Amino acid sequence: MKPRLYKYYPEDFGELKVDVLHMDLVFDVFDDRTNVKSMLRVKTLGEPVEKLELNCRDLEVRAVSCIQYEVHYKYRKADAILEVNFLDPVPPETEITVVTDTVCRPTKNILEGLYYDETPAGAPPQQITQCQQWGFQRIVPCIDDMCAKCTYRTTIIADSRYTNLITNGDVVEERHTVKPGRDKIVYDNSVTPMATYLFFLGVGTYSTFRLEFEYPDGDSFMLELLVPPESEDGPAGRALDILYDSVMWVYLFTGPEQYDPEKLAVRQKLWELVRQRDRLKYGAGAWASKGAGEAEEATEAPEATEATEAPEPAVQKLGKIRAELAKLVGSISPGYKYTGTVYREIGMQNSDFGGMENVGNTTITTNRIMPFTQITDPAFEYMIRVKVHEYYHNQNGSEVTGKSPFEIWLNEAVTVNVEEQYHAFLFGEEYQRLGRVLDLLAPGYGTFALDSGAASMPIIPDGFNDPNDLITAVTYVKAPEFVRMVETLIGKETFIRGLDNYFKKFGHSNASTGDWIEAMEEASGQPLKEMAEVWLKQTKFPVVDVTTEYDEASQNFTFRLNQRVPEGGKPWDFPFRAALVDEKGNDLAEVLERVSGKQAEITVENVAKPAFLSLNRDYSFYGKLVYDASPEELLLQVRKDSDIIGRFTAFYTLVDREKLRLLKDPEAKPTEDFVSLYYKLLNDRELLEKAGGQFLAIFESVEEEEYAHRYQALYEVKQKLLRAVAAKYSNSLLSAYRYFEEASAAKGETLKEEARVIKNRQAKNVCLGILASLDTPEVHGLIKQQFEAASCASDRLSAFAAYLDSSAPDKVDILRAFEAESKHNLVAWEAFLGVIARSSSADAVELVREMEKSEAFRIEQANDQRALYANFARNRKKSLQTEEGRRFMAEALRKLAPVNEYSTVHMLNTFADIDMMEKEYRLPLAKLLADLLADLDPEKVPSVYNRARKLLLGNSRSLGEYESEYGKNPALGPEKQKK
Secondary structure, rough: OOOOOEEHHHOOOOOOOOEEEEEEEEEEEEEOOEEEEEEEEEEEEEOOEEHHHHHHHOOOEEEEEOOOOEEEEEHHHHOOOEEEEEEEOOOOOOOOEEEEEEEOOOOOOOOOEEEEOOOOOOOOOOOEEOOOOOHHOOOEEOOOOOOOOOEEEEEEHHHHHOOOEEEEOEEEEEHHHHHHEEEEEEEEEEEEEHHHHHHEEEEOOOEEEEEEEOOOOOOOOEEEEEEEEOOOOOHHHHHHHHHHHHHHHHHHHHOOOOOOOHHHHHHHHHHHHHHHHHHHHHHHOOOOOHHHHHHHHHHHOOHHHHHHHHHHHHHHHHHHHHHHHHHHHHHOOOOOOOOOOOOEEEOOOOOOOOOOOOEEEEEEEHHHOOOOOOOOOOOOOOHHHHHHHHHHHHOOOOEEOOHHHHHHHHHHHHHHHHHHHHHHHHHOOHHHHHHHHHHHHHHOHHHHHHHHHOOOOOOOOOOOOOEEEEEHHHHHHHHHHHHHHHHHHHOOOHHHHHHHHHHHHHHEEEEEHHHHHHHHHHOOOOOOOOHHHHHHOOOOEEEEEEEEEEEEOOOOOEEEEEEEEOOOOOOEEEEEEEEEOOOOEEEEEEEEEEEOOOEOOOEOOOOOOOEEEOOOOOOOOOOEOOOOOOOOOOOHHHEEEEEEEEHHHHHHHHHHHHHHHHHHHHOOOOOOHHHHHHHHHHHHHHHHHHHHHHHOOOOOOOOOOHHHOOOOHHHHHHHHHHHHHEEEEHHHHHHHHHHHHOOOOOOOOOOOHHHHHHHHHHHHHHHHHHHOOOOOOHHHHHHHHHHHHHHHHHHHHHHHHHHHHOOOOOHHHHHHHHHHHOOOOOOHHHHHHHHHHHHHOOOOOHHHHHHHHOOOOOOHHHHHHHHHHHHHHHHHHOOOOOHHHHHHHHHHHHHHHHOHHHHHHHHHHHHHHHOOOOOOHHHHHHHHHHHHHOOOOOOOOOOHHHHHHHHHHHHHHHHHHHHHHHHOOOOOHHHHHHH
C-alpha cells in the first residue's frame, strides 16, 4: 500500500450524499462550556441512505435522534465522526432532521472552533469562534464541508453581563432576559446560504460603534465596529470611515464595466457626490468624530436629524445631491452590493489570521482593526487592505464558494486582486506594485524564497495535513500573481467580464478551479487550462535567460528567451512584457507576448537600436529574468525608464552586483558609482512621491546561491554600503531628512493624503537609517531626538530600532523605559517585541530570551508568537548562524508546537535553505531538526511533524552529513529514497 504523505487528498472530498438544507441551533453559553442543541435538516439524493456521518471533533455527545426515523449512533472520537445509523434506510429525495445535544469546551490556545479571546477586566470570559476551515465541527456535529451551504436560525443564551451576543444573519427575536442573569437573542441567516466555515458565534464585552452606510440610490445598511471597551471615539470613528470608503469603492469601482473609459468620470463624480452628501448628513466626515451614542442616534433617524438641526439650504442641497446620485448611479453597472442589514467588524485579539470573513461578521485582529495611536504605517496599510479584502469575500468566497480546501487559493487570489486595486486607488499604482515586487524578492521570507526552498508547495498541493497549511504566501501572493497573469493575457476588460459571468453562474453555490478557468476561457477565447495546470500544480517559478540581437540592416530586434525548467517539470506559460527604450527614456516599441514552451523568440521589426531594455515591465510574470545588461545600460534605465518596476529592477541588479563584489573581496570599498546613484535617488522627489522610501530598499541578500545564505556577511555588506553613502553625504542626508520630516508632519485628512504622508515618512526613516550606520554621538542624538519627539509609532519604532543596534551608552536605559511603557498596550507590545526580535545587536539573543520571560509575554497569544518567535526565526544571522540563536530556536519550537502548530510551521520555514549555507552550519541545523522530529508526536502535532520531516528530506546535503555523523533517522521512513 502506498504510504500517505498527507492526511488529506483531493479524493477525500467527493460529492455529498445528502443536500444540506438548514440548521436550527441553540447555544447555551457558560464560562467553561457551551451546551449546543442542533436540528440539522438534510435531503437525501438519488440513493437510499443507511447512515449519516457527521463531523464531530472533541465534543461531548449527550443525545442523538432523528425526527422521522429511528436511529442508533456511534461516536468514533479518534476519527472525529459521529455515525448516525438508521434502522430503516431513508429513501431517495426524502427530507429528514437529525437532532443532537452536545457540549463543546473553549480553550485558550486552539484557535479554532469556540475559544477564549482577550477578556476585559471584570467581564465574563470573552468567547469567539474561528471556523476556517474545520472549526465548525468543534462546535456542533455537522457536515463540515464547503459544499454544505445552508441557511441557519441561531439562538444564543448567555450571561446578561455580555454587551454583545452575535452570530450570522439578522435579529428576528430581540435580546431579552429569560431568567436571572441569562439573556437570549435569535438570529436568522436565510438570505445568503453559507458554508460551515463561514459561521461565527461571539459572546463578549465590547464598545459598539455604528454608522449607517447609504448607497447612491438610497438603500442602506448599518456598519458596526466591536472593539475593546476602553476604545476611544476618534480611532473607532476613523476605522468606520475607512470601512465605509472601502464598501463604497467596491460598489462604484468594480463590476463588469469598471474599465469603461466613458463611465469612469461618472464613477468618480458619484464618489465625490457621496462625500458631499455624507458631509451634509454627518458633518466634516462620515463619522465626524461623534461618540458611539451620537453616531447611532444620527444614523437611526438621519432624515429627522437633518430636518430639525440642519439649516434649510443644507436640507435642500442634500435633496438635490441625492437626486443627482440616484440619476447617475442608474447609468453605470456597479459592483457588489451588500445584502444584509448589518455588516459587523469584530476585534479578535488572538487569532492565527489577520482577518476572517464570516458572512456579515468579519473578525479582524484587534491590533489592526483601528488606527490606534500606536499603530505603525505598515499596520495602517494592512488595516486598509484587510477591511476591503474581507468585505469583498461577501461576494467571492461567501456567495460563490470553492468546492473544497483545495480551492482556498481561488477564494483568496481573486479577492487579493481586488484588494490590490483598492490599495492602488489610494496609494497609487506604482507604489502598490513596487510593494508587491518587494514581497516577491525579500530574502528568507519573500515569496520567491519560500517557493524555491524545501518548504515549497504548489498553489494546489497534492495534499495537506491541516487546512492552515494552505494559508501561506503561495496562496496570498503567488496565486494572485497567477490571476494577474491571466488578466494580463486576456485583457482587463475581458477578465472582469469573465469574472462577472462566473459570479452570476455560481452565485449561492460552489465552484471549482476548473469552473473559474472555463469562465476565463469563455470570455476570452484563449486556452488557459494547460497554463493553469502548470502554475497551480508545479512548485517554483520560471527563471528566464534573455539574450538579444539587433540587425542594423533590417532594423529588426530579436529577444531569445530560455526557461530553466525544474528536473521532471514543465515549462510555464506566461505574459512577457518588454520595451525598447532610447537614451531619453522614450519607448521605441513595446511588446506583450504569451510565452509558451522552453524557448521563445520575439522579433520587433523596423525599430531603432535601443539604449536599454525594459524587461518584464510592471513585473508581468511571476519569475525572474537573467539578462546581462551593462552597468551603463542599468544606470540609464534607473534614471530614465518610464516603468517604475523597470527602474527598480535595474537598481536592484546594480546593488546586487555591488554586494556580490564586496562579499568576494571583504577589503573592497563601495564604488563611487553606487554611492552617487543612491544619493541621487534619495533626492529624486518625483520618484519618492510615487514610490515612497520602499524604492531605496537594500536587501541582505544576493542572487548568486553560493553567497545568498551568508546572512551575517550580507548584513555587514549592507551596512558598509550605507556607511559609504552617509560618510560622503552626511550634511545633504541631514537636509533631506529635515525635508521629509516637514513633508510628513501634516496629518492627512483623506486616505489619499495619508498615503502621501506615509511615503514621505518612509523616505525620512530611510535617511535616518543611512545616518545611523555612522554610529556617532551626533547621530545618536538625532535618533534619540526622533524617538522622544515622535508623534507617530513608525517614527518612534524606527528610531528605537536604530538606537538598539547602535553603540549609544544609554541604549539599555531607553530599552527599559520603552519596554515598561509598551507592556501596558497590546498594540505597542507587539511592535516592541518585533523590533527586539529583528535586532542586529550583539546581545540580540539575550534580549529575545529576556522578553520571552517577561510577565507580559504570553505564549498562547498568536500576536506574541508572531512578533517574537517568527521575527527572530527570520533574523537568520542570529537564529541560524549563532550557537545561542540555534539553542533558543530549538527550545522555542518545542514550547510552541503543542500550543500553536500554525505559528510553529512558520518558524520552521526558516530552515528551508540550510543546504545552501556554509558547511559549519549545515550539520548543527540538520541535527536541530532531527532532534526536534524525534521529540514530536505525529498524532498530536501532525503539521509541525510533517513540515520538519519535509525540511530534512528536502535538504538532502545536510541530511547526508547528519546521517554520516549520527546514523539514519527512523522518523524519515522509506520516502527518503524517493526524494
